Amino acid sequence: xxxxxxxxxxxxxxxxxxxxxxxxxxxxxxxxxxxxxxxxxxxxxxxxxxxxxxxxxxxxxxxxxxxxxxxxxxxxxxxxxxxxxxxxxxxxxxxxxxxxxxxxxxxxxxxxxxxxxxxxxxxxxxxxxxxxxxxxxxxxxxxxxxxxxxxxxxxxxxxxxxxxxxxxxxxxxxxxxxxxxxxxxxxxxxxxxxxxxxxxxxxxxxxxxxxxxxxxxxxxxxxxxxxxxxxxxxxxxxxxxxxxxxxxxxxxxxxxxxxxxxxxxxxxxxxxxxxxxxxxxxxxxxxxxxxxxxxxxxxxxxxxxxxxxxxxxxxxxxxxxxxxxxxxxxxxxxxxxxxxxxxxxxxxxxxxxxxxxxxxxxxxxxxxxxxxxxxxxxxxxxxxxxxxxxxxxxxxxxxxxxxxxxxxxxxxxxxxxxxxxxxxxxxxxxxxxxxxxxxxxxxxxxxxxxxxxxxxxxxxxxxxxxxxxxxxxxxxxxxxxxxxxxxxxxxxxxxxxxxxxxxxxxxxxxxxxxxxxxxxxxxxxxxxxxxxxxxxxxxxxxxxxxxxxxxxxxxxxxxxxxxxxxxxxxxxxxxxxxxxxxxxxxxxxxxxxxxxxxxxxxxx
Amino acid sequence: xxxxxxxxxxxxxxxxxxxxxxxxxxxxxxxxxxxxxxxxxxxxxxxxxxxxxxxxxxxxxxxxxxxxxxxxxxxxxxxxxxxxxxxxxxxxxxxxxxxxxxxxxxxxxxxxxxxxxxxxxxxxxxxxxxxxxxxxxxxxxxxxxxxxxxxxxxxxxxxxxxxxxxxxxxxxxxxxxxxxxxxxxxxxxxxxxxxxxxxxxxxxxxxxxxxxxxxxxxxxxxxxxxxxxxxxxxxxxxxxxxxxxxxxxxxxxxxxxxxxxxxxxxxxxxxxxxxxxxxxxxxxxxxxxxxxxxxxxxxxxxxxxxxxxxxxxxxxxxxxxxxxxxxxxxxxxxxxxxxxxxx
Numbered sequence: 001x002x003x004x005x006x007x008x009x010x011x012x013x014x015x016x017x018x019x020x021x022x023x024x025x026x027x028x029x030x031x032x033x034x035x036x037x038x039x040x041x042x043x044x045x046x047x048x049x050x051x052x053x054x055x056x057x058x059x060x061x062x063x064x065x066x067x068x069x070x071x072x073x074x075x076x077x078x079x080x081x082x083x084x085x086x087x088x089x090x091x092x093x094x095x096x097x098x099x100x101x102x103x104x105x106x107x108x109x110x111x112x113x114x115x116x117x118x119x120x121x122x123x124x125x126x127x128x129x130x131x132x133x134x135x136x137x138x139x140x141x142x143x144x145x146x147x148x149x150x151x152x153x154x155x156x157x158x159x160x161x162x163x164x165x166x167x168x169x170x171x172x173x174x175x176x177x178x179x180x181x182x183x184x185x186x187x188x189x190x191x192x193x194x195x196x197x198x199x200x201x202x203x204x205x206x207x208x209x210x211x212x213x214x215x216x217x218x219x220x221x222x223x224x225x226x227x228x229x230x231x232x233x234x235x236x237x238x239x240x241x242x243x244x245x246x247x248x249x250x251x252x253x254x255x256x257x258x259x260x261x262x263x264x265x266x267x268x269x270x271x272x273x274x275x276x277x278x279x280x281x282x283x284x285x286x287x288x289x290x291x292x293x294x295x296x297x298x299x300x301x302x303x304x305x306x307x308x309x310x311x312x313x314x315x316x317x318x319x320x321x322x323x324x325x326x327x328x329x330x331x332x333x334x335x336x337x338x339x340x341x342x343x344x345x346x347x348x349x350x351x352x353x354x355x356x357x358x359x360x361x362x363x364x365x366x367x368x369x370x371x372x373x374x375x376x377x378x379x380x381x382x383x384x385x386x387x388x389x390x391x392x393x394x395x396x397x398x399x400x401x402x403x404x405x406x407x408x409x410x411x412x413x414x415x416x417x418x419x420x421x422x423x424x425x426x427x428x429x430x431x432x433x434x435x436x437x438x439x440x441x442x443x444x445x446x447x448x449x450x451x452x453x454x455x456x457x458x459x460x461x462x463x464x465x466x467x468x469x470x471x472x473x474x475x476x477x478x479x480x481x482x483x484x485x486x487x488x489x490x491x492x493x494x495x496x497x498x499x500x501x502x503x504x505x506x507x508x509x510x511x512x513x514x515x516x517x518x519x520x521x522x523x524x525x526x527x528x529x530x531x532x533x534x535x536x537x538x539x540x541x542x543x544x545x546x547x548x549x550x551x552x553x554x555x556x557x558x559x560x561x562x563x564x565x566x567x568x569x570x571x572x573x574x575x576x577x578x579x580x581x582x583x584x585x586x587x588x589x590x591x592x593x594x595x596x597x598x599x600x601x602x603x604x
Numbered sequence: 605x606x607x608x609x610x611x612x613x614x615x616x617x618x619x620x621x622x623x624x625x626x627x628x629x630x631x632x633x634x635x636x637x638x639x640x641x642x643x644x645x646x647x648x649x650x651x652x653x654x655x656x657x658x659x660x661x662x663x664x665x666x667x668x669x670x671x672x673x674x675x676x677x678x679x680x681x682x683x684x685x686x687x688x689x690x691x692x693x694x695x696x697x698x699x700x701x702x703x704x705x706x707x708x709x710x711x712x713x714x715x716x717x718x719x720x721x722x723x724x725x726x727x728x729x730x731x732x733x734x735x736x737x738x739x740x741x742x743x744x745x746x747x748x749x750x751x752x753x754x755x756x757x758x759x760x761x762x763x764x765x766x767x768x769x770x771x772x773x774x775x776x777x778x779x780x781x782x783x784x785x786x787x788x789x790x791x792x793x794x795x796x797x798x799x800x801x802x803x804x805x806x807x808x809x810x811x812x813x814x815x816x817x818x819x820x821x822x823x824x825x826x827x828x829x830x831x832x833x834x835x836x837x838x839x840x841x842x843x844x845x846x847x848x849x850x851x852x853x854x855x856x857x858x859x860x861x862x863x864x865x866x867x868x869x870x871x872x873x874x875x876x877x878x879x880x881x882x883x884x885x886x887x888x889x890x891x892x893x894x895x896x897x898x899x900x901x902x903x904x905x906x907x908x909x910x911x912x913x914x915x916x917x918x919x920x921x922x923x924x925x926x927x928x929x930x931x932x933x934x935x936x937x938x939x940x941x942x943x944x945x946x947x
Contacts, residue, residue: 299874359678359694436873457859
């Protein structure tokens, strides 16, 4: 027996593997145990003078070194940046549509806390009934290359949607008939007189960036979404400094046009977005004070300030975040089995929503209702609780199975139902990898479906791959987002889930109705809702839409979630907006950019 | 093989062989297995593995909670009702731990057996047949060895997640991936030993007797490698369990299946370490460590059983053996003197 070979290969290999695993665990344990007690932000102290500090009343002592003047942010970019073309469906932060007004800016800005539409590049807007909207530009708006940004650039940016139906802004032209620059500062938008959907036109003006005509006019129409762009030029206060697979770095543009409007330039000279593989990597850095602000799920965030970290949220008590969105379980109605409304309703009835709220979401949400309308906040006036309870669904595994058997379903020998000759599964339930709360929700959903006899397994690809599958219609089931609270919701949410007006054929990119659900009545109902002039008429129209939704179940909400997770660490900056210091909303997009100009550096 | 080895054992432990008078055969021969030295290390390792196996396969029959039964909220602290509290989904940690251990052991068994089978098959063919076949098989082995196994594991695991073939998406699929990526070192070691065995006289006798190659491999070569194969298999089991844990911790495990790696994955994802929920990550870590330690210890003690040179034994036995060697040497010296005097 040649023991020498055995000794030198197998045992060594084994020891290496064992060492790596145990070492990894030890490292993970060390990382974690270091941070709650002291770690990088061990110097956090109680402070009663400063505002916008940790929920425990503590503030850090500032950061030293190369990142002392930088704002470190996370939660937006999860893979190597591919392009900074804002028209690309996979554009990198901060060029991705309606993410953050740092490099590109929008004509108007939405404030989720007050429900106001605030000035952006346009200093004011006037609505003429349901006929037209007039925008007046701010003075001296320029792009980061020094060229002037005029009303013509604004019109050009929106008219790109006429040239290519595959870009986000294309849907603007279902809401507006024309957009005209009457002079260098004035833009007149004629509202589409079929839909007369003024609120949705305003919404589009808060979400779509203004782009330089000089740059984008040179791109062929069919290449608009695919053009790779490495140096974005926008009107924002920052420009792209560098980007690689580990980080995106922006530098402040001191020639920014909006210094007077915003009261100066931002205090940070750089904004750095490290690219993490998952929430947990970012959370560890955030807890240690190596991130200043982020938009990502943190399980049991209260443990951070209970552990002495100067971590803060907008609300000081549970649920800590303003509810503002409704992640959905999308069902691809072109797939066998999922094309049956009874099966879809059984799926909606089988999901253990309470578990999702309690564990996957750390209690940051209530159990969802069978409705596309948020039962809280500005939308609550349209929510029909009685109908949701009478004709909707709630978690009941036995009732879910009954729905399947009533639809003629029979369980096969493998324990999976067959309905109308279609075996229910295998279905792949996707959502991007590293989105911890959504990943955990998917596991609960998959288990719930398996429990009633639907074959479902989770799969967590990269974000870009998930986006492509959802927009292209190649998915089976997916947890994905739809319109959060905005000037046009709940109408926009109904449109996102039910409208066929923007729906593209399978394989082509679509930005609404990802499940490709079809219905002859819905477009008329959407038009009725958009044209309703008062809340009573709107409620009546939404009641009809919600009733159809509950009957057909093209998708189902799984939780109420903050539109954006807003959480900060007052190690290096203070004066963050919160409920006691509410000069800005707890958001990153829209009017969320206000805090960039107001936060202050703790040291230096 | 056992008899040959037991003679070798005697030779090694007793030192120089003194000429002895032929003994009359005893009425009843000593069973062959009695000559194997099952030391305390072997029993300790077998004990550890037995306890873990019982926890995995028998424990769930008596435990009041199931691994998919929500009994609390996220990271409820240990209590009288739930001794190790709850994990991030609100399931009882002990219930999940038992299910995870069972799946990890099954995965290790499947993957380890597959890797050992492939490794032995390729190694024995290459070592015995030799020539171009040996060159080709060892060339493939070296190529596979040169590529970091973890990279292949990760890439194949990602591909498996996207497949719609049910078999490949389960534990068996993951075991298959681990098995087909971890056989090379077994193949190399077996080849070396098979080459050595191939030159022995009994192989020539078998060939002259008209035995065919498959028969020779199975009946005349493999028995000489059996002790090594058993040890390699034990190590492959442990390595496969660690490999599965690594993949699952990275989020590439089997969807909806409990395993020790998946427990650690969710514990890290839901910040069990940072929030002080030790009960969520420490139990699977300890069980994983015990499994690895148990199998490594078993392999090490089996090495002693099969290889007399490594045998340690009890102190009193060692002293007795030393005394016998001294006596044998003295007798040899006396015989030498007697021969010299006679001459």
